[in-house]
Amino acid sequence: MAWNRGDYDATLGVLEGLPTSRQSPETLLLCARALIRLDRLTDAREWLNRSVSGHRTPDNHAIQLMLQGVIEARERNASGAEALFARGLELKPHHRLRAEINYERALVQFAAQRHDDARSTLRAIRRYADIVSVRAIELEGRIHSASADYRSAHAAFGTALTELDKCAAIDM
DSSP states (O other), X not given: OXXXXXXXXXXXXXXXXXXXXXXXXXXXXXXXXXXXXXXXHHHHHHHHHHHHTSOOOHHHHHHHHHHHHHHHXXXXXXXXXXXXXXXXXXXXXXXXXXXXXXXXXXXXXXXXXXXXXXXXXHHTSOXXXXXXXXXXXXXXXXXXXXXXXXXXXXXXHHHHHHHHHHHHHHXX
């Protein structure tokens, strides 16, 4: 619940308090995600390294590669990040995870001001009422805004709000 509220400190407190025997690879990956959100990249790498030694499903491996890519991007290694995202997608994870990897990839492309590449990557995200698709539409709006296409940006932000309302209706 703390993760869904965006309370990454509380998420870490709960997960770090678990005995080592109860820390699953998924728990370790969630800790790494929270540490990345808190910009504690060295600690995040440590948790990722611990998760590698556990049972590795294709989806867990894809998440590990995605998180390593996010760390590389934050450390200003966009080409290394791009390679890690591509390797994660090659594992053919489930659709929601593919969308998440593509979203993170598009963020890196946007930050590098490769707007056309970011738009292309965002097109690979399936459209369904999901928070990843809402964030993708919002990022499209930011790309349009950065390109001074304010009409398209306004339309994208309106669509994102509509999709967010659908997500809220599904959660209830």
